[in-house]
Amino acid sequence: MNKYIYYPGCSMEGSARAYAESLSQVAKILDMELATVRDWNCCGATEYLSINLIPAYSLIARNLAIAAGQVNGTNELMAPCSACYLNLEKADYYMAERPALGEKVNEALAAGGLHYKPGSLQIRHLVDVLVNDIGLDVIKSKVVRPLTGLRIAPYLGCMVPRPDYQHRWSDHEYPLELDDLMHVLGAEVIDFPLKTDCCGGHMSQIAPETAYELIRRLVSEADEYQADLMVTVCPMCQMNLDAYQGEANRFFGTKYQMPIVFFTQLMALAFGIDAKSAGFGLELVSAKKALARIGVEAPAPEPASPRRKPDGLPMPPHRRKKYASGREASDEKIAVAE
Amino acid sequence: MIENHKPKIGVYVCHCGSNIAGTVNVDDVRKWAQEKLGPEGVVIARDYKFMCSSLGQELIEKDIKELGLERVVVAACSPHLHEKTFRTAAEKAGLNPYLTELVSIREQVSWVHTDKAIATEKAKSLVSGTVQRIAYNTPLEKQKVPINANTLVVGGGIAGIQAALEIANAGFHVYLVEREPSIGGHMAQFDKTFPTLDCSACILTPRMVEAGTHPNITLMTWSEVTNVSGFVGNFDVRILKKARYVNEDVCTGCGICTEKCPKKVIDTHYEAGLGYRKVVYTPFAQAVPRFPVIDRPNCTFFQKGTCKACEKFCPTNAIDFKQEDEFINITVGNIILATGYDLFDAGRVTNYGYGRLPNVFSSIEFERLSNSAGPTGGEITLRDGKTKPETVGIIHCVGSRDKNFNNYCSSICCMQSLKFAHIVRERTGADVYEFYIDMRTPMKAYDEFYQRVLDEGTLFVRGKVAEVTNAARYPHEKGKLIIHVEDTLVGKQRRIPVDMVILSNGMEPRHDAKQTGQTFGISCSSDGWYIERHPKLDPVSTMTEGIYIAGCATGPKDIPASVAQGAAAAARVLDKILQKEVEMEPIRASVIEENCSGCRICNSMCPFNAIAFIGDLKVSRVNPALCQGCGTCVAACPAGAITGTGFSNEQIFAQIDGLLMTV
Numbered sequence A: 001m002n003k004y005i006y007y008p009g010c011s012m013e014g015s016a017r018a019y020a021e022s023l024s025q026v027a028k029i030l031d032m033e034l035a036t037v038r039d040w041n042c043c044g045a046t047e048y049l050s051i052n053l054i055p056a057y058s059l060i061a062r063n064l065a066i067a068a069g070q071v072n073g074t075n076e077l078m079a080p081c082s083a084c085y086l087n088l089e090k091a092d093y094y095m096a097e098r099p100a101l102g103e104k105v106n107e108a109l110a111a112g113g114l115h116y117k118p119g120s121l122q123i124r125h126l127v128d129v130l131v132n133d134i135g136l137d138v139i140k141s142k143v144v145r146p147l148t149g150l151r152i153a154p155y156l157g158c159m160v161p162r163p164d165y166q167h168r169w170s171d172h173e174y175p176l177e178l179d180d181l182m183h184v185l186g187a188e189v190i191d192f193p194l195k196t197d198c199c200g201g202h203m204s205q206i207a208p209e210t211a212y213e214l215i216r217r218l219v220s221e222a223d224e225y226q227a228d229l230m231v232t233v234c235p236m237c238q239m240n241l242d243a244y245q246g247e248a249n250r251f252f253g254t255k256y257q258m259p260i261v262f263f264t265q266l267m268a269l270a271f272g273i274d275a276k277s278a279g280f281g282l283e284l285v286s287a288k289k290a291l292a293r294i295g296v297e298a299p300a301p302e303p304a305s306p307r308r309k310p311d312g313l314p315m316p317p318h319r320r321k322k323y324a325s326g327r328e329a330s331d332e333k334i335a336v337a338e
Numbered sequence B: 001m002i003e004n005h006k007p008k009i010g011v012y013v014c015h016c017g018s019n020i021a022g023t024v025n026v027d028d029v030r031k032w033a034q035e036k037l038g039p040e041g042v043v044i045a046r047d048y049k050f051m052c053s054s055l056g057q058e059l060i061e062k063d064i065k066e067l068g069l070e071r072v073v074v075a076a077c078s079p080h081l082h083e084k085t086f087r088t089a090a091e092k093a094g095l096n097p098y099l100t101e102l103v104s105i106r107e108q109v110s111w112v113h114t115d116k117a118i119a120t121e122k123a124k125s126l127v128s129g130t131v132q133r134i135a136y137n138t139p140l141e142k143q144k145v146p147i148n149a150n151t152l153v154v155g156g157g158i159a160g161i162q163a164a165l166e167i168a169n170a171g172f173h174v175y176l177v178e179r180e181p182s183i184g185g186h187m188a189q190f191d192k193t194f195p196t197l198d199c200s201a202c203i204l205t206p207r208m209v210e211a212g213t214h215p216n217i218t219l220m221t222w223s224e225v226t227n228v229s230g231f232v233g234n235f236d237v238r239i240l241k242k243a244r245y246v247n248e249d250v251c252t253g254c255g256i257c258t259e260k261c262p263k264k265v266i267d268t269h270y271e272a273g274l275g276y277r278k279v280v281y282t283p284f285a286q287a288v289p290r291f292p293v294i295d296r297p298n299c300t301f302f303q304k305g306t307c308k309a310c311e312k313f314c315p316t317n318a319i320d321f322k323q324e325d326e327f328i329n330i331t332v333g334n335i336i337l338a339t340g341y342d343l344f345d346a347g348r349v350t351n352y353g354y355g356r357l358p359n360v361f362s363s364i365e366f367e368r369l370s371n372s373a374g375p376t377g378g379e380i381t382l383r384d385g386k387t388k389p390e391t392v393g394i395i396h397c398v399g400s401r402d403k404n405f406n407n408y409c410s411s412i413c414c415m416q417s418l419k420f421a422h423i424v425r426e427r428t429g430a431d432v433y434e435f436y437i438d439m440r441t442p443m444k445a446y447d448e449f450y451q452r453v454l455d456e457g458t459l460f461v462r463g464k465v466a467e468v469t470n471a472a473r474y475p476h477e478k479g480k481l482i483i484h485v486e487d488t489l490v491g492k493q494r495r496i497p498v499d500m501v502i503l504s505n506g507m508e509p510r511h512d513a514k515q516t517g518q519t520f521g522i523s524c525s526s527d528g529w530y531i532e533r534h535p536k537l538d539p540v541s542t543m544t545e546g547i548y549i550a551g552c553a554t555g556p557k558d559i560p561a562s563v564a565q566g567a568a569a570a571a572r573v574l575d576k577i578l579q580k581e582v583e584m585e586p587i588r589a590s591v592i593e594e595n596c597s598g599c600r601i602c603n604s605m606c607p608f609n610a611i612a613f614i615g616d617l618k619v620s621r622v623n624p625a626l627c628q629g630c631g632t633c634v635a636a637c638p639a640g641a642i643t644g645t646g647f648s649n650e651q652i653f654a655q656i657d658g659l660l661m662t663v
């Protein structure tokens, strides 16, 4: 039995439910015991650290402190989300490297009766754990439904192999761990050149055009290689590439239909789990066609919940443009154009 | 020290201009030594601007004669630099040289401290330590041993060839040992050489032939040194001569065996993986010696027991499948290591795609591609062997000047890249981009060559390339390799689509340099290059007497510098040979046999194999001819049974007492 302390992160309960569901299936089959960090909180995602350092690190370190208190036969803390993983790693690393920072963070933690000694936990990403602890041989031995004929673009994103404080990855620019893992499932793995490029991160919220371009690059490259689908290891990557693919298509006038799924979903499939339990059907760009290639029937999509009708009374017409331009004539033109 | 007789000691403190005086209060040190160390035997203390000048030396000589000094302590620079100077001066005045000692108050004090008060105190402590110790110094005599006039040169690249020829032409015998089937080294792989663009083979071949036929040179290729013992003047060397399976006495080098051999393999060595060779082969047409070798692991006969095509067709019956590896023992007086370099593995910079993207080439691959005797007959083509590139990007500093790989500059890559640009433009008319961090073209006629390549229309982009990718973002990039770079002169990121990328991967120490160094008793720097005795003033000597280094074995350099070092090392060897005998430092360890428990710990610790266990007596004994006085065994002996001349326990303890004296 391989034991890990498990930090799920917020996405696993929302947008990345498919990841959570497939992981729990895979963990069962691979005999992994995942002990969830008690009362965990948000890791701060990609923004908080660049806004306010001490509170951001304190937010992260609270999870570390609780996890360290939970050590029971293992001090390995595993996170499936790239952003969570990197944040946990960062906090652990910088609290040790900058003792003054460590002290301040611990002062903040003390308010909640907590303390974290940097270095007490080993922080790992799920892919690293699967490839390096469980091992490709064991994974291979569990495959009952090889993914023969499925062309996969393996996509790691930028945050897992970099900066790699603990030197766990074979390479920072072109790591092959995920490729190897997909390979033992029997899939046809393309040599995806953008495997560590950025998915746009939270640019999709801040400057969508920037994100669209990054999404387009990834999706069009996978399409160029005639991949059936793209696998990701990160809820944020999956969200960007899946949920914004349509927007990006509209923006560029393209028609890509690239399914984006979590790598654990394919592991689960290969281990013989049915598509629904593996979390399929939750993706927005349907993986139905891709699954058909390996003779797996995709579950019927969940019916979208009906949009709520707006409550209350109607708003008066929007007048902001008038105040902004201040000129009747141009205002009229706008009105005509509208 | 004779009981109750304190020898008369003179202390001389050097200013070294402002080198020492800038941080150490020299006057204070002198005064203190004169007053406080008087009871320890100091009869005179002086300071002087430059003790090493002839006036400074004369000062010491005069005091020895007039004041009857019996010991001299000079507080100045490191003993590496001037110990010899002052010992010689004292000797001129009649004092045994081993009664003069240097205290390093420059390298160990003024250069490493900033606080003047603390530095001055430390200088005093160090002087006090040496004053206490020197009282126990005894006069020592240097031993003289004759020098064997034969020389071993290891590595038959251009540096080794040059060294061997210089010594052989002076009339002395040389054993030139090369591990490959032919001498020539890297230079044999090139087509043109910068900056003059003369043909590499044309300038190299005559040298190779001369080395191969010289009456004073015994050429041993396909051979390696496995063991070295002894010391300067008398090294015993064991050489492994690998079986060639070709009888050199009857082989005429006609090449029929190679022609008839039915099996081809990829030539990863000479052709850098771009071409093929037969299993019985000479690496290239001008190989010296001309005898082929059989590549046993790939030979059908050795693997399957049938074939023997080479044997059948050989007109002189020179093929000998029964030949075996042979060991040859020789004795030489001096050794020159010219083992050269390996190329940095370009595939390690994963973002440049070497090994993944077919049209990314390494520097040595390009040398073969452009070589008229290479796999394409000198035509510059893409990996398909046909298509001519229309745009070519050359990336500098691949693996060099890069914190992720090697920090150092490989020194030749800028020039080599310019050479490539010239050749590409000349032969294909393609547009060429060079991506550089800084242009480094400092040697004779090098910058002129740079100007020439600029004038030819090669485009230069200053910036470190981020990645080479086949992932096109825009239609015009489709099917190309895209070089993504920050153009630091324009201040913009650029994506430049090209057909072919050439990586200027730099030099690395030989993968086995450390191991080879151990065989010869010399060490490598943290980068892995062999360490010179002095980086500026003694660049071809090592810390081990009688072992010299030349060419790229000491660090990246071009052909002219490699040749110059080969010649320089030869001159050093000739100097030794002509002296006929060598003086050995008398610093030696010896075992006090009554105290030796026979544990043999010292036997394996000795880096010079100078300690042997005498079975009958159950004690270890030091061979004074082999001992280099390093002191390892003295420190290691658990019974304290080993003592070193010049480093006796009394001397060490007295020095510690002196160091701890309140100043």
Ligand SMILES: Cc1cc2nc3c(=O)[nH]c(=O)nc-3n(C[C@H](O)[C@H](O)[C@H](O)COP(=O)(O)OP(=O)(O)OC[C@H]3O[C@@H](n4cnc5c(N)ncnc54)[C@H](O)[C@@H]3O)c2cc1C
Pocket (backbone or CB within 6 Å): B154, B155, B156, B157, B158, B159, B160, B177, B178, B179, B180, B183, B184, B185, B186, B187, B190, B192, B193, B194, B195, B223, B224, B225, B338, B339, B340, B341, B343, B363, B364, B367, B412, B416, B419, B510, B516, B550, B551, B552, B553, B557, B558, B559, B560, B562
């Ligand atoms: C791509 C490229 C292009 C270049 N172009 C130029 C140019 O145009 N002009 C220029 O001036 N310089 C050029 N250089 C630099 C040039 O290659 C070197 O300066 C020169 O070859 C160094 O010679 P060397 O004898 O020191 O080493 P090497 O050429 O490496 O020779 C060393 C020899 O020692 C042998 N050896 C190694 N270890 C052992 C051992 N343990 N026992 C026995 N034998 C051993 C090797 O087999 C080899 O034959 C270029 C370098 C590169 C990489």
